[in-house]
Amino acid sequence: MTALRSRQVLGPAGFIAADVLLRDGSIVGIEPHGSIDGAEDLGDLVIAPGFVDLQINGAFGHDFTTDPSSMWEVAARLPEHGVTAFCPTIITAPEGVIGAALDALADRPTDFMGAEPLGLHLEGPLLSRHRRGAHPEEHLRSSVGTEPWHPPSVRIVTVAPEVAGSDRIADLAGRGIVVSIGHTDTDAAGAAAAFAAGASHVTHLFSAMRPMLHREPGPVGVALADPRVSVSLIVDGIHVAPETIAVTHAAVGSDRFVPITDAVAALGMPPGTHELGAQEVTSDGSMVTLADGTLAGSALSMPESVANLVAFAGVGLADSLRSHSTVPADVVGTDDRGRVEVGRRADLVVLDGTNVVRTLIAGRIAYEG
Numbered sequence: 001m002t003a004l005r006s007r008q009v010l011g012p013a014g015f016i017a018a019d020v021l022l023r024d025g026s027i028v029g030i031e032p033h034g035s036i037d038g039a040e041d042l043g044d045l046v047i048a049p050g051f052v053d054l055q056i057n058g059a060f061g062h063d064f065t066t067d068p069s070s071m072w073e074v075a076a077r078l079p080e081h082g083v084t085a086f087c088p089t090i091i092t093a094p095e096g097v098i099g100a101a102l103d104a105l106a107d108r109p110t111d112f113m114g115a116e117p118l119g120l121h122l123e124g125p126l127l128s129r130h131r132r133g134a135h136p137e138e139h140l141r142s143s144v145g146t147e148p149w150h151p152p153s154v155r156i157v158t159v160a161p162e163v164a165g166s167d168r169i170a171d172l173a174g175r176g177i178v179v180s181i182g183h184t185d186t187d188a189a190g191a192a193a194a195f196a197a198g199a200s201h202v203t204h205l206f207s208a209m210r211p212m213l214h215r216e217p218g219p220v221g222v223a224l225a226d227p228r229v230s231v232s233l234i235v236d237g238i239h240v241a242p243e244t245i246a247v248t249h250a251a252v253g254s255d256r257f258v259p260i261t262d263a264v265a266a267l268g269m270p271p272g273t274h275e276l277g278a279q280e281v282t283s284d285g286s287m288v289t290l291a292d293g294t295l296a297g298s299a300l301s302m303p304e305s306v307a308n309l310v311a312f313a314g315v316g317l318a319d320s321l322r323s324h325s326t327v328p329a330d331v332v333g334t335d336d337r338g339r340v341e342v343g344r345r346a347d348l349v350v351l352d353g354t355n356v357v358r359t360l361i362a363g364r365i366a367y368e369g
Contacts, residue, residue, distance in 0.1 A: 001021065001022070001023045002021075002022040002023075002040075002363060003019055003020065003021050003022070003036040003038060003039035003040065004019070004020045004022070004039060004040050004042060004047060004348075004350075005018075005019045005020075005033060005034065005036070005039040005040060005041045005042060006018070006020075006041075006042040006043070006044070006045055006046065006047045006350075007033065007043065007044050008044055008045065008046045008047065009030070009046075009047045009340055010046065010047065010048040010049065010318055010321055010322070010340055011030075011340060012339070012341075014316075014318045015046070015318055017032075017033035018030050018031065018032065018033050019031045019032070019033060019034065019035055019036040019039045020047060020340065020348075021036060022346040022360075022363040023363070024363070025345060025346055025362035025363045025364075026343065026344065026345060026346055026362075026363070027340065027341060027342055027343065027344050027345075027346050028342060029342060030340070030341070030342060042350060045350050045351065045352055045357060046317070046321070046350065046351040046352075046353075047340060047348055047349075047350055048321045048325065048340065048348065048349050048351060049084075049321070049322075049325035049326060049329075049337065049338050049339055049340055049344075049347065049348065049349070050079075050082060050083065050084025050085065050115075050325060050337070050347040050348055050349050050359060050360075050361070051081070051082045051083045051084065051302040051303075051306075051324045051325055051349060052083070052084070052085045052086065052118075052324070052325055052328040052329050052332075052334075052337070052338060053078075053083055053085075053086040053087070053260060053261055053263075053302060053328070054086070054087045054121060054156060054232060054258060054260055054328045054331065054332065055087065055089050055121055055123070055156075055203065055204070055232060055260040055261070055262050056074075056086050056087070056088065056089055056260070056261050056262070056263045056267075057089045057091060057262065057263060057264045057265075057276060057297050058070065058074060058263070058264050058265040058267070058274075058275075058276075059074045059077070059078070059263050059264075059265065059267035059268050060073070060074055060077055060265070060267065060268045060269065061265050061268075061269050061274065062074050062265055063264065063265045063274065063275040063276055063277065064088045064089060064090055064101065065090050065091050065093050065097060065101075065276070065277040066275045066277060066278070068088075068090070068097070068100050068101035068103070068104035068105075069104040069107070071088040071101075071104060071105065071117055072104075072108070072109050072112065072114070074088075075112075075114040075115045075116070075117060076112070076113065076114035076115075077114070077268070078114060078115035079114060079115055079359035079361065079366035079367035080268075080356065080359075080367050080369075081268075081301045081302050081303055081356060082302055082303055082349035082351070082356040082359050083115045083302055083359075084115050084116065084337070084347035084348075084349070084359060084360075084361050084366075085115055085116045085117075085118050085329070085334065085337060085347065086115050086116075086117060086118065087117070087118050087119060087120065087121035087155050087156055087332070088101070088105070088117050088120055088121065089120070089121040089122075089123050089262075090120055090121070090122055090123065090124075091123050091124055091134075091135055091276065091277050092123070092124030092125040092127060092132075092135040092136060092139045092140055092277070093124075093125070093136075093139055093277050093278070094139055098120075098122060099148075101120055102120065102148060102153055102154075105117055105119070105120060105153055106153070113361065113364065113366055114361070114366060115361070115366075116347075116361070118152065118155050118332055118334060119151055119152040119153055119154055119155030119156070119332070120153065120154050120155060120156075121155060121156040121157075121158070122149075122154060122156070122157045122158065123135075123158040123182070123183075123203065124139075124140065124158065124183070125139055125140050125141040125144060126140075126141065126142070126143075126144060126159040126160060126163045126164040126168070127140055127158070127159070127160045127163060127182070127183035127184070128160040128162065128163060128183055128184050128185045128186075130185045131160070131183045131184055131185050131208045131209055131210070132183055132208070133183060133207070133208040133294060133295070133296075134276060134279065134281070134290055134294055134295065134296035134297065135183065136277060136278065136279060142163055146168075146171070146172065149172065149175065149177065150175050150176070150177070151175070151176045151177055151333075154177055155177065155178060155332050156177065156178045156179075156180055156201070156332065157172055157177055157178070157179055157180070158180045158181070158182040158183065158203040159172075159179065159180075159181060159182075159184075159199075160181065160182070160183055160184035160185070160186065161181055161184060161186045161190045161191065161193065161194035161199070162184065162185065162186045162190055163184075166193055166194065166196075166197040167197075169194055169197040169198055169199050170197045170198050172198070173197070173198025173199065173200070174198065176333075178200060178201055178331060178332055178333075179194075179198055179199040179200065179201070180199065180200075180201035180202060180203045180232075181194050181199050181201075181202055181203065181209075181219055181223075182202060182203025182204060182208065182209065183203070183208045183209065184208075184209050184210065184219055185209070185210050186209075186210065186218075186219055187210065187216060187218060187219075188216060188217045188218055188219070188221060188222050190219075191218065191219035191222040191223065192222050192226075195222070195223075195226055195228065195229055199229075200228060200229060200230065200331075201229065201230050201231070201232070201258075201331060202219065202220075202223045202229060202230070202231045202232065203232055204232055204233060204234050204239065204260065204262060205220060205223065205231040205232065205233050205240075205248060206220060206233070206239075206240050206244065206248075207234065207239050207240065207295070212224075224248070224251045224252060227256070229256065230252075230256045230257070230258055230327070230331050231248065231252060231256060231257065231258065232258040232259070232260045233245060233248060233257070233258075233259060233260070234259075234260060234261065234262045234298055234300065235259045235300070235305045235308045235309050235312065236286070236298050236300045236304075236305070236308065237308060237312065238286065238287055238295070238298070239262075239295060239298070242308075242311070242312035243312075245308075245309070245312045245313055246312055246313040246314065249309070249313040249315065250313070254315070254319050254322060254323055254327065255327060255330075256327075257323050257327065258323065258327050258328050258331055259302075259305045259306075259309060259323055259324055260328075261298055261300045261301065261302060261305060262297045262298050262300070263297060263298050263299060263300055263301070264276050264281060264283075264288055264296065264297035264298065264299070265281075266281070266283035266288050266297075266298075266299040267298075267299050267300070267301060268301075269283070269299075270285070271283050271284050271285045274288075276288075276296050276297060279296070281296040281297070283299050285299060286298075286299060286300075287299075302324055303351075303354050303355065303356055304354075305324060306320050306321060306324050306354045307320075307353075307354040309323060309324075310354075317353075317354070325338050325339075326338040326339055345362060346360055346361075346362055346363035347360065347361050347362065348360045355369075356369060357369055
């Protein structure tokens with residue numbers, strides 16, 4: 001049994017002073033501050049749910065599309081950034097890569113300790129050639145077999161509605177997969193049809209999609225106006241301007257706003273060249289690009305994203321922390337994590353401001369700085 005005491009425990013209504021009791025990997029009690037004998041007193045350090053990253057392509061020199069098995073090496077280190085769960089993201093790639101990634105996900109190392117892979121995020125290959133961004137054109141497809149695609153092994157699939165079609169979207173959503181629209185040139189009517197068919201999320205809103213205009217709102221405007229739809233953004237101030245992040249957060253509110261890193265192998269590494277699928281990308285430490293200057297993911301960490309959302313959107317730390325933990329957990333339906341509540345997994349991050357001091361996974365220390 002472990003007990004932690006803090007004057008800043010993130011509860012449903014904001015920060016509270018409390019003692020948090022952990023046992024057998026779960027939160028079993030939240031008691032008045034100072035009431036549990038022997039609790040470790042963390043003073044004013046923040047106790048929050050661990051971060052959940054729904055789109056990360058790799059980190060620490062590893063790329064999941066090139067080497068799917070590396071997801072476990074990355075997972076072991078993600079607690080350094082307060083991440084306790086994530087969706088390893090596979091970009092558009094040759095046939096066979098998705099199968100290899102499913103095999104790697106199933107091949108869990110013995111006695112593994114690290115951030116939990118919640119299931120793959122398949123970003124492609126059913127994407128628009130006109131809005132492909134860093135996805136290799138030669139591997140984009142207009143159809144693909146989906147027989148083995150079921151949660152939890154496949155958690156999110158990003159598609160362009162004009163490529164996938166409403167029937168495919170309905171099929172994937174009917175399996176319990178989160179269907180997200182992205183890398184799309186669809187118009188407002190096409191986006192609305194996709195959401196009616198079962199899509200419920202948008203991948204990196206604004207980036208690699210038809211822009212929003214005053215008479216043609218496109219997928220951006222339709223998503224912002226539809227209360228059923230959550231949206232992800234890369235909160236680095238590079239992919240989307242800080243003012244646009246603020247406007248988006250104001251439009252959708254905290255419950256529909258999902259920060260993602262879209263990080264590539266450059267995360268946690270010095271400036272230099274790395275892989276993204278079969279392509280070479282270059283990182284200057286903050287921006288990651290292809291040789292032609294196309295943005296190709298990021299080197300953003302989740303703690304940096306937490307701080308950026310506070311700075312860009314003017315939200316409080318509590319709201320930013322929830323956006324990086326509770327909301328993404330809800331989006332993919334993992335109701336056992338994402339909150340500091342009795343009965344939830346003891347997946348927690350201890351912070352000094354936005355700096356990670358300690359990360360606990362199932363009540364065990366996975367990282368301590």
